[in-house]
Every structure is written in C-alpha cells, then in structure tokens.
Amino acid sequence: MFEHFEVTITPLNRKRMVRIYLPKSYHHNEEKSYPVLYMHDGQNLFKDEDAGFGVAWGISDFLEKSTIELIVVGIDCNNEGFKRLDEYGPWKSQVFHELLGETGGEGKDYIDFIVRELKPLIDEKYRTKPEDTSMAGSSMGGLISTYAACTYPHVFRKIASVSSAYWFNQAEIEDLIKQSDLSAIEKFYLDIGTHEVTEHIDCKRYVESSEAVYSILKEKVKNCRFEIIDEAVHNEAAWKKRVPTIFSYLFS
Template sequence: MYQNFEVKITPLTRTRQIRIYLPNKYEEDVTRRYQVLYMHDGQNLYKDEDAGYGRSWRIGDYLDQNELDLIVVGIDCNEGLMRLDECCPWKSNEMTEVFSAGRQSIGGEGKEYIEFIVHELKPMIDEKYRTLQDETSMAGISMGGLISTYAVCVYPHVFKRAASISSAYWFNQKEIEELIQVSDLSKVERFYLDIGTKENTESINDLTYINSNRRIYHLLKEKVQDCRFEIVEGAVHNELAWIERVPQIFGFLYK
C-alpha cells in the first residue's frame, strides 16, 4: 500500500514529495508497530512510471513477496545539480565541468536536509503511522549513500542501520573520513556498503569509486557492530545494477 503527500523542508524553504510504502498487513492488525527505513530519491523506489529513468527499484514488490514487514519513507530528490547540493554535507569543487557558469562549488546543504529528516519528517511519520520509533534506518545510492553515511555519523542514536550503495564519497572524501574518525558509532548495529567494478561516471573512473568506498569501509568496520562491504563484479552505475542488489541489501539490514 502506498501513500503520497507533500511536505515543507523548513531549513531550505522548499517543498518535497514524500512516498510511503506500508506493509500489506498494516491495516489488518492495528496494534502492530513497524521499523522504518528512510530512503532518498523516493521517485525511483516503487513504480517504473514515477522513476526518473523509467525503471524503479520495485522495493514495494520485493517487500510484499518476501513478507518483510517494514515502513519505507521515500523522499523525492531535488532537480539537477540541486540534488547534489542537498546530498553533499560540505561544499565540493569536484566535477567542475558540470557546473553552470555562475557556480564556484556544489553541495553544502546536506546538514540542513538531514536536520529536516530528523527534526521534522521523522516526528511527523512517527505521529502519523504506527512506527517503532527507536528502530530507524537510512539508505541511499550514489550521493544518497554519502548523505546517509553523514546522517549515521551525526545521529547514530537515530539511524542504527544503514545502506550506502554505489556511493560517491569522493565528492566529500576528506570531510566524511574525518567525520567517521571522530564519531561514536557504537550504537550503529549494521552498515552495508557496495560498489561495482564498472561504475565510471562523467570524469570519475572505476578505481576512484572502488578505492573511495574501500577507504570508508576500513574506517566504518572498526566502529560499527556489523559492517559488510561488497565489490560487485561488472556492476555499473544505474538502476538495473541496483535492482539486482535489493535482496542482499535488505537481507543484510533486516536478516
């Protein structure tokens, strides 16, 4: 079952579509409460007709078929380079070739975006739906993986499980490594990371992605209770590759 509504991101003074997946049994047993997973790029999660590139992750179908009882909160992304602004916690000068003429950097709105999720969206979801408020996770791909890792570091008591898929850590490599090193992640139960061997995008080559993610994994595995890192042979940077990894991602987070 799906529900959609629009919210205001107060710190950034803009609105956004929220897409909710509810388990099939949600309305049958009104006493049961559920874990919640927050995911970025919400338009790409459930239905092909909503997806930006015509192919969704079909996460709702997977959860239904496997009877995995979980509430998923999908947050639509912003358009174009503004998506990168929201997903980068710090300003970055990477990939200057995609900047418009008036830009000197990209990113820097990630802090406000995560504050919106923690202080505005999560309380709204916890009030509106029957959630287990202390069992909350976050997942994202590419830049969504970067901002999910940031969120876990800043709010480890909130996001106790996370998945970071094909993450573009290189946008803020130095800053995210330094943040992980000073963060107390002892309350984080599980953290999943992966990267494909053919994930070159724009001017960024495969090895940059792999080495960037490997460095983050080596930092996280010393701090997180259960940390898993997969290098996926032949996987590229697109929805078709990510769909294939849905079972192992959810299997690890909620086994």
C-alpha cells in the same frame, strides 16, 4: 499500499514529495507497529513509471514477496538543475568546479529536517517503532546516509550506502567517521560495482573511494559488510538486483 504527500524542507524552504510504502498487514493488524526505513531519491524506489530513468529499485515488489515488514519513506530528490548535489552533499565540494562551480553544502540542513521534522511527522501519522529507524541511499544518497549515521547514530541504527559517491567529500567524510562514536549502529552495509562511472569519475576512483571508507568504518561498526560487485554499473537496474541482499542483511 502506497500513500504520498508534500512536505516543506523548512531549512531550505523547498517543497518535496514524500512517498510512503505500508506493508500488507498494516491495515489488517491495527495493534502492530513497524520499523521505518528512510530513503533518498524516492521517485526511483517503487514504480518504473515514476523513476527518472524508467527503472525503479522495485522495493515494494520485493517486500510484498518477503517476510520483512517495514514502512519505507521515500523522499524525492531535487530535480532542479544540480540541486541534488547540493542537498545530498554535506560539505561544499570542488569536484565539479570546472563544470558547475562549487556544489554541495546543504546536506546538514536536509538531514536535520528529516530528524527534527519529517521523522516526528511520520511517527505521529503512522504506527511506527520510533527507536527502530534506518536509512539507505545510492550514489550521493549513500554519502548523505553515511553522514546521517555519523551525526545521528542513535536515530539511524541500520544503514545501507549503495554505490556511494564518497569522492564528492572524500576527506571530510573520512574525518567525520574517524571522529564519530558509531557504537550505536547495529548494521552497516556498503557496496560498489567494478564498472561504475559517472561524469569524469571513473570506476577505479569509485572502488578506491569506498574501500577507503570501509577501512575506517569496519573499525567503528561491529557489524559492517562491504561488497565489491563484479561488472555492476551505476544505475537503478543494478541496484534493483541488490535489493534482496541489502534488505535481508539489514532486516532479517
């Protein structure tokens, strides 16, 4: 079952669609509460017709067939120009300076909104387990999910960072992980494909970027899993194939 509604990201004064997936049993067992997974790029998670490039992750299809029961909260990305880079970038970046100028830097406000405004709203509106909250995202969504794990490790206990664009803020995210107490994180999944390319970021940089982050994370998080997926590219169709692995690892 799906519900959706519009919210205002208060610190940024922007309206945004939030898409909610409720498990099959939600309205049949009114005594039961559920863990919650927050995900970025919400328009690309559930239905192909909503997805930006015509293929969704198919998360609801997978959950309908599995024994995993959780509420998924998908927050649409900002499709205005290159604002997605700004919202999912925790720090300013010069990576695309020649093309776009300075980008990023709004990630803190975005994550603060999720923790301080959206999560309390979801916990009030639905039967959630407030202490059992996770976050996942791909590409820039993986970067901002890792940032959220470091800044709110007692809120987001399980993290999936898929095909992450760590290169956008490489030095900063590595330093933050080193400085963070991540002992409260229960599970951390990250992966990268060997054929991932975007703009002028080649596959070698993608792999080396994630390898560098994993080398730090594995010393900070007891249950940390890193996958290098042979020949995988950088799109929703590729991430759809990894959904069973990711969700089974985090929630089984």
